[in-house]
Amino acid sequence: MAINLTLLGQLIAFAIFTWFCMKFVWPPITAAMDARQKKIAEGLDAAGRAERDLKLAQEKAADMLRETKQSAAEIIEKANKTANEIVEEAKQQARAEGERLLAGAKAEIDLEVNRVKDDLRKQVSVLAIAGAEKILGSAVDAKAHNDLVEQLATEL
Amino acid sequence: MANSNAEYIQHHLQNLTYGKIDGVWRFAQTAEETQQMGFWAIHVDTMAMSLLMGFVFLYLFRRVAKMANSGVPTGLQGFVEVVVEFVQNMVRDTFYGRNPLIAPLALTIFTWILLMNSLKWIPVDVIPGIADALGVPAFKYVPTADPNATFGMSIGVFLLIIFYSIKVKGFGGFSKELAFTPFNHWSLIPFNLFLEILGLLTKPFSLALRLFGNMYAGEVVFILIALLPFWVQWTLYGPWAIFHILVIPLQAFIFMVLSIVYLSAAHESH
Numbered sequence: 001m002a003i004n005l006t007l008l009g010q011l012i013a014f015a016i017f018t019w020f021c022m023k024f025v026w027p028p029i030t031a032a033m034d035a036r037q038k039k040i041a042e043g044l045d046a047a048g049r050a051e052r053d054l055k056l057a058q059e060k061a062a063d064m065l066r067e068t069k070q071s072a073a074e075i076i077e078k079a080n081k082t083a084n085e086i087v088e089e090a091k092q093q094a095r096a097e098g099e100r101l102l103a104g105a106k107a108e109i110d111l112e113v114n115r116v117k118d119d120l121r122k123q124v125s126v127l128a129i130a131g132a133e134k135i136l137g138s139a140v141d142a143k144a145h146n147d148l149v150e151q152l153a154t155e156l
Numbered sequence: 157m158a159n160s161n162a163e164y165i166q167h168h169l170q171n172l173t174y175g176k177i178d179g180v181w182r183f184a185q186t187a188e189e190t191q192q193m194g195f196w197a198i199h200v201d202t203m204a205m206s207l208l209m210g211f212v213f214l215y216l217f218r219r220v221a222k223m224a225n226s227g228v229p230t231g232l233q234g235f236v237e238v239v240v241e242f243v244q245n246m247v248r249d250t251f252y253g254r255n256p257l258i259a260p261l262a263l264t265i266f267t268w269i270l271l272m273n274s275l276k277w278i279p280v281d282v283i284p285g286i287a288d289a290l291g292v293p294a295f296k297y298v299p300t301a302d303p304n305a306t307f308g309m310s311i312g313v314f315l316l317i318i319f320y321s322i323k324v325k326g327f328g329g330f331s332k333e334l335a336f337t338p339f340n341h342w343s344l345i346p347f348n349l350f351l352e353i354l355g356l357l358t359k360p361f362s363l364a365l366r367l368f369g370n371m372y373a374g375e376v377v378f379i380l381i382a383l384l385p386f387w388v389q390w391t392l393y394g395p396w397a398i399f400h401i402l403v404i405p406l407q408a409f410i411f412m413v414l415s416i417v418y419l420s421a422a423h424e425s426h
Contacts, residue, residue: 002191003304004175006199010206010299010308017210017268018312022260025217029240030259032224039226 121154161383168284168379170294171199171302185293199302206299209271217267239267243412250416253324253423261316261419262412265309269367269408272299276374276400279393280382300407301371303364310364313415317359320422359418363411370407374400 166187173184175197183200184190190197220236229237243266247259275298287295299305321330334352335345374396381392 002194002197003307004173004193004195004197004199006171006197006202006302006304007308007311009198009203010305011312013203013207013210014264014268014309014312017214018257018261018264020214021217021264022257025214025221026240026260026263028221028224029217029236030244032226033237033241035226036229 125150164383165376165379167294168280169296169375171296172201172287172292172294173197174200183293199296199304201295201297202299202302202305205275205297206268206272206305209275209299210268213264213267213271217263239263246413247416250413251420251423253420255320255419255423257316258416258419262416265313265415266408266412269300269309269411270405272305273371273404273408275299276301276371276378276404277397280375280378298371298375300367301375303368306364306368306371307360309411310360313363313418314360317356317418317422320419324423359414363414367407367411370403374403 170187171190173190173193175181175184175190175193177184177189177192184193184197216232217236220233224233240263243263244259247262251258278297283297284295287293296302321333325333334356335348337348337352339348377396378393381389381396384392
């Protein structure tokens with residue numbers, strides 16, 4: 001338990017160990033730790049920023065979706081309206097066309113009727129002349145009685 | 157093994173000493189021979205074990221320092237970084253100056269003492285038993301239970317205290333501090349000097365004796381327990397070893413903190 005040279009040996013060993021620690025151990029380890037601390041801080045910062053960005057993007061996306069939905073609804077509404085208009089117009093056109101066709105047909109029918117009437121009138125007048133010839137026993141000069149026949153025909 | 161209990165205890169507390177006796181350099185075979193050697197002798201066991209622990213410390217930490225990177229720490233790196241961060245925080249909280257020596261010094265003190273103290277968990281008869289089988293007269297394997305080791309460190313710290321006191325305050329400033337505190341009057345200079353120098357010298361003594369006392373006393377108790385019959389030893393050995401889970405880091409921690417505090421005081425000028 002005596003104090004002896006060991007004391008000096010320990011003192012020197014202590015000095016050398018401390019020097020070595022200060023030179024070769026402490027700086028690299030603390031440098032690595034500081035670098036990691038910085039890295040982690042940056043990472044956390046980036047994560048925070050990313051979260052904020054994400055939130056912003058989500059809001060933007062939601063806005064866009066809402067706008068899109070709205071415009072889609074508008075387009076559909078417009079389309080419906082246009083379709084209705086087209087249908088309505090087509091209906092009207094069809095109706096007008098029908099009426100026009102009907103009018104044409106009626107006019108044709110009238111024309112035909114008049115023609116038939118004329119025909120009938122002529123035939124009646126021929127028949128009447130034939131009858132009258134039979135009754136009178138002589139030929140009726142068609143040219144002489146033309147006026148009469150015409151008159152008859154119009155009266156029928 | 158020794159014949160009587162007293163011899164057994166004495167044998168376990170005996171350092172393996174190499175010195176000059178009767179004009180010849182050799183190992184001391186008995187306690188009497190060790191005493192005859194006086195100052196010019198060296199405790200081979202203390203030196204060997206403390207150097208071994210020092211190299212273990214530096215090897216482990218240097219390995220980590222070499223591969224240290226800012227990525228995810230693995231295994232040993234994690235452990236070493238925990239220790240380094242612990243010391244770093246301790247120094248940051250206690251030491252307000254700017255000195256690149258203090259933190260590595262504190263790390264060396266803490267880890268080295270911790271490793272040397274940890275040797276105490278080796279059962280008391282293992283290493284002396286091996287030494288005995290090899291024909292070595294004695295082997296006291298806990299360096300911190302040898303005052304040479306504790307005083308070696310505390311005197312190292314003491315020299316640094318003196319060095320930084322003079323460096324920071326100047327020789328005049330340091331002398332003035334010793335002469336004029338606590339009583340700032342010329343007539344009380346001798347009293348102040350006595351008080352301050354005593355206070356200064358107390359620092360290395362308190363550091364060294366606290367660590368030595370704790371380790372030595374613990375060692376003695378371990379040896380006493382080893383003297384009991386084998387079937388009761390475990391009842392005392394277990395609790396005492398578990399108690400040292402507290403004592404061993406605590407003593408290392410106290411030595412480190414007080415060293416930082418003393419050195420911090422050396423850097424402050426009044």
